[in-house]
Amino acid sequence: MESLYILVPVSLVLVFVIGWLFWRALEGGQFDDLERPGYEVLMDDDSPKDSKKGSDPCG
Amino acid sequence: MRFEAAAGGTSAADCFHCALPVLAPGRHVASVLGAAREFCCAGCEAVARTIVASGFEQYYETRSAPRPGDGAAVLPQDLPALEVYDDPEAQRQFVASPDAGRREVALILDRVRCAACLWLSEHWLRRQPGVLRIDINYATHRAQLTWDPAQTRLSSILEAVRAIGYDAYPYEPRRQDELARRARRRATWRLFVAGFGAMQVMMYAFPAYLNGDGALAPETAQLMRWASLVLTLPVVFFSSGPFFAGAWQSLKQRSVSLDAPIALGIAAGFAASLWATLAGQGAVYFDTITMLVFLLLAARMLEAAARERATRALDPLARWMPSFATRLSGPDDTLGAQRVAAHAIAPQDYVLVAPGERVPADGVVARGASSADESLLTGESHPVAKAPGAALIGGSINLEQPIVMQVTRTGPDTQAAAVLRLVERAAAGKPKLVEAADRLAARLTAVVVLVALGAFLVWAGVFDSPARATWVAVAVLVATCPCALALAAPIVLTRANAFLLSRGLALTRGAAIERLEGATDVVLDKTGTLTAGRFSIRSVTALGPLNEDACLGLARALEASSRHPIARAFVGATEYVAQDLRNAPGQGVQATIGNRRVRLGSETYCREIAGCQTVAMPAPPAYAAAAQDTPVYLADAHGWLAGFLLEDALRPEAQAFVARLGTHGLRVHLASGDHPAVVDALARRLGIASVLGGARPEDKTAFVERLQRAGRVVVMVGDGLNDAPVLARADVSVAMGSGADAAQAQADLVLLGGEATLRLSAIGDALAVARRAMRVIRQNFAWAVAYNAVALPLAAIGSIGPWEAAIGMTASSFIVVINAMRPLAGRDRAQQRDTAPILAAG
Numbered sequence: 001m002e003s004l005y006i007l008v009p010v011s012l013v014l015v016f017v018i019g020w021l022f023w024r025a026l027e028g029g030q031f032d033d034l035e036r037p038g039y040e041v042l043m044d045d046d047s048p049k050d051s052k053k054g055s056d057p058c059g
Numbered sequence: 060m061r062f063e064a065a066a067g068g069t070s071a072a073d074c075f076h077c078a079l080p081v082l083a084p085g086r087h088v089a090s091v092l093g094a095a096r097e098f099c100c101a102g103c104e105a106v107a108r109t110i111v112a113s114g115f116e117q118y119y120e121t122r123s124a125p126r127p128g129d130g131a132a133v134l135p136q137d138l139p140a141l142e143v144y145d146d147p148e149a150q151r152q153f154v155a156s157p158d159a160g161r162r163e164v165a166l167i168l169d170r171v172r173c174a175a176c177l178w179l180s181e182h183w184l185r186r187q188p189g190v191l192r193i194d195i196n197y198a199t200h201r202a203q204l205t206w207d208p209a210q211t212r213l214s215s216i217l218e219a220v221r222a223i224g225y226d227a228y229p230y231e232p233r234r235q236d237e238l239a240r241r242a243r244r245r246a247t248w249r250l251f252v253a254g255f256g257a258m259q260v261m262m263y264a265f266p267a268y269l270n271g272d273g274a275l276a277p278e279t280a281q282l283m284r285w286a287s288l289v290l291t292l293p294v295v296f297f298s299s300g301p302f303f304a305g306a307w308q309s310l311k312q313r314s315v316s317l318d319a320p321i322a323l324g325i326a327a328g329f330a331a332s333l334w335a336t337l338a339g340q341g342a343v344y345f346d347t348i349t350m351l352v353f354l355l356l357a358a359r360m361l362e363a364a365a366r367e368r369a370t371r372a373l374d375p376l377a378r379w380m381p382s383f384a385t386r387l388s389g390p391d392d393t394l395g396a397q398r399v400a401a402h403a404i405a406p407q408d409y410v411l412v413a414p415g416e417r418v419p420a421d422g423v424v425a426r427g428a429s430s431a432d433e434s435l436l437t438g439e440s441h442p443v444a445k446a447p448g449a450a451l452i453g454g455s456i457n458l459e460q461p462i463v464m465q466v467t468r469t470g471p472d473t474q475a476a477a478v479l480r481l482v483e484r485a486a487a488g489k490p491k492l493v494e495a496a497d498r499l500a501a502r503l504t505a506v507v508v509l510v511a512l513g514a515f516l517v518w519a520g521v522f523d524s525p526a527r528a529t530w531v532a533v534a535v536l537v538a539t540c541p542c543a544l545a546l547a548a549p550i551v552l553t554r555a556n557a558f559l560l561s562r563g564l565a566l567t568r569g570a571a572i573e574r575l576e577g578a579t580d581v582v583l584d585k586t587g588t589l590t591a592g593r594f595s596i597r598s599v600t601a602l603g604p605l606n607e608d609a610c611l612g613l614a615r616a617l618e619a620s621s622r623h624p625i626a627r628a629f630v631g632a633t634e635y636v637a638q639d640l641r642n643a644p645g646q647g648v649q650a651t652i653g654n655r656r657v658r659l660g661s662e663t664y665c666r667e668i669a670g671c672q673t674v675a676m677p678a679p680p681a682y683a684a685a686a687q688d689t690p691v692y693l694a695d696a697h698g699w700l701a702g703f704l705l706e707d708a709l710r711p712e713a714q715a716f717v718a719r720l721g722t723h724g725l726r727v728h729l730a731s732g733d734h735p736a737v738v739d740a741l742a743r744r745l746g747i748a749s750v751l752g753g754a755r756p757e758d759k760t761a762f763v764e765r766l767q768r769a770g771r772v773v774v775m776v777g778d779g780l781n782d783a784p785v786l787a788r789a790d791v792s793v794a795m796g797s798g799a800d801a802a803q804a805q806a807d808l809v810l811l812g813g814e815a816t817l818r819l820s821a822i823g824d825a826l827a828v829a830r831r832a833m834r835v836i837r838q839n840f841a842w843a844v845a846y847n848a849v850a851l852p853l854a855a856i857g858s859i860g861p862w863e864a865a866i867g868m869t870a871s872s873f874i875v876v877i878n879a880m881r882p883l884a885g886r887d888r889a890q891q892r893d894t895a896p897i898l899a900a901g
Contacts, residue, residue, distance in 0.1 A: 005282065008283070008286050009286075012290070015255065015290060018255065022251050026244055027244070032196065033197055035197045036196070039177075039178065040178075042174075043178045
């Protein structure tokens with residue numbers, strides 16, 4: 001049971017770390033447009049490869 | 060948004076790209092999706108070829124079916140040059156440069172219609188050389204672009220957007236947008252803190268649930284409590300901020316808001332748990348509080364999203380303004396063209412509008428002929444022809460040829476801005492039923508607080524368990540929060556409003572929806588309502604000493620400054636000058652010309668000045684057949700001078716409109732100031748039984764009052780100035796947008812558009828939508844009241860705990876919101892086809 005005295009504070013620290021990560025994502029605009037990810041699935045770009053990323057069919 | 064195979068969306072005879080008719084089959088053909096497709100013009104063909112060549116052919120599979128003219132492409136040489144955007148001076152306004160190798164700009168994408176268009180633009184732009192980053196917001200049609208100035212110029216990127224048939228303008232992100240974005244982020248952050256806190260606190264609380272009371276070592280239990288307390292602090296002091304702020308606000312105003320019981324519940328629960336933690340005895344309920352806040356915030360977020368969707372349909376009207384305009388120094392000058400910010404143009408300026416561009420202000424065509432897409436304001440998707448002298452609505456899109464316009468009104472004075480103000484005003488007014496619900500919600504809140512207090516006292520006093528008493532009270536406070544009651548109507552009303560606007564009908568008073576639902580009678584005006592109100596003179600007959608030309612001259616002088624539809628017939632040069640003009644609404648005008656007092660108007664009106672016997676108007680050859688002819692007389696104090704026969708064509712959809720009103724179970728009446736014989740003939744033709752001809756405005760008002768005394772709820776459809784008193788008297792008033800502006804401001808609903816484009820059928824839509832909207836609102840009220848009636852006693856006797864109460868309340872709000880988001884449009888397929896994209900975009 002003594003391990004709890006370490007684990008609980010560690011979990012608290014983790015909570016704040018994850019909270020900070022989420023805050024970064026939020027400020028980075030990841031949650032500004034919640035509609036688009038839905039459409040991206042439907043309009044997946046699975047035909048020709050992007051010319052920039054190389055057109056080598058084997059790559 | 061619907062997806063539908065494009066091949067099914069456009070027929071063989073229409074352009075594959077923009078659905079406009081193909082005039083020269085076989086001339087513009089390209090292979091798309093494995094078959095040869097016809098295009099209407101070289102522009103559309105070029106766009107389609109570009110799309111196919113770059114491997115984005117699937118755009119045609121995923122896009123929603125275009126309406127005619129959607130995305131119609133324009134050849135680049137007809138468009139204004141974009142080099143102006145490369146000017147460093149101009150760029151200072153809207154371009155940011157974080158470092159030497161990067162430039163950032165915010166773009167508005169114009170003429171995109173569906174998610175597939177956005178997808179196409181985004182992937183296309185990403186492929187352009189020099190584009191470092193492009194993010195398109197699918198909800199707002201805004202893009203954030205970063206490019207490398209060493210590799211490309213802004214104008215080349217904008218040019219690339221044109222190559223696939225869309226348009227992009229840089230814009231200065233408005234403060235308001237920025238604020239809204241911040242508010243959204245903050246709300247998301249609050250929700251996250253509450254949700255994550257709730258999860259973690261539940262982990263700390265779980266051992267206590269598993270082991271039962273006392274099985275956990277006291278030190279361990281205390282450790283968990285402190286950990287829970289640490290995580291609950293941000294949830295209570297940050298995430299619950301809106302509840303406390305709302306409660307404090309209402310306390311200051313000495314009213315009870317919906318936030319009050321929630322804030323009270325959270326505060327009471329937290330205080331009790333805090334005390335238990337510090338004292339090391341008693342129960343803590345941190346898990347309950349955090350869960351409660353999370354569920355409530357989630358409900359708010361959903362509600363805000365639904366509201367935003369509903370409001371967004373009004374957006375095009377608020378944001379139609381292009382950012383630049385091409386100003387000319389005169390109507391014939393095209394060399395001195397100057398690209399200026401759109402807000403810098405002023406009335407009387409001459410502006411060149413290239414095809415595909417939005418008209419930057421209200422104005423008149425000075426040179427050139429083209430057609431315009433006015434669907435922004437009228438809901439009419441067919442292009443409207445524009446010749447010199449024709450009025451242009453700011454925000455409409457010029458479709459064919461470059462035209463030069465003279466600006467008449469700009470910025471807040473434009474029609475689009477005026478309509479937006481009216482519609483916004485509608486949002487402020489509420490139907491009586493909704494007002495009653497709001498009062499009920501406020502009273503219910505007070506009752507809830509009292510019941511919670513009562514429950515607390517009973518549990519603490521009678522059953523002697525103060526800890527339990529606290530939680531019963533919190534459960535009562537939370538479970539019965541009348542949020543659903545408060546949510547029941549606003550979303551439905553906003554959506555009804557947006558739907559009607561897309562049909563070319565602006566609702567200016569929210570209360571009208573309820574009265575429209577109960578309407579039993581419709582009184583129609585004739586001129587400008589059932590007819591287009593475009594009069595032309597069919598014959599002039601001199602009845603007095605003056606010859607016909609002189610009479611016509613007098614009449615022109617009299618009507619020179621009038622905006623009545625009849626005045627249009629008398630437009631022309633005259634040597635006379637009218638002084639001391641007096642307008643008798645619905646009857647005619649009087650003025651002094653030279654030393655002669657003359658009147659122009661109805662027979663009765665003229666007879667009052669003429670003081671003579673009825674003059675037999677010589678019957679024109681086809682009088683009985685062409686029953687829409689309207690006689691107008693000219694007289695002075697000595698007698699009759701002339702009679703004019705004006706003709707006015709019936710609107711093509713008038714017959715169907717009257718029939719549709721009948722199928723809605725409404726009694727239709729026709730009231731007009733025109734000659735009774737004319738009105739009767741028209742009524743017979745349309746199948747209207749109740750007719751009031753030769754009516755002055757007072758007669759019409761009396762007629763409406765008579766109906767109202769008999770218990771009828773009357774909708775009056777009329778135009779402008781003449782009908783203003785009747786419109787004010789009727790239960791619901793509908794004014795024609797082409798009429799005088801004064802009447803529009805007083806009417807409950809305004810039918811938008813020019814006389815040629817406004818659509819009577821929208822009034823039928825409004826009736827149907829009002830009925831559906833009110834039905835949904837009633838369902839919502841019934842649900843909210845039933846839920847509260849069940850939840851309140853259950854919570855008071857302690858059989859539901861606080862977090863179950865929160866789930867119950869959230870679910871009840873959610874059901875109401877979902878119900879409010881159901882389609883308002885009718886069941887018939889044609890209508891659904893039309894509205895689907897609007898509702899999806901909204």
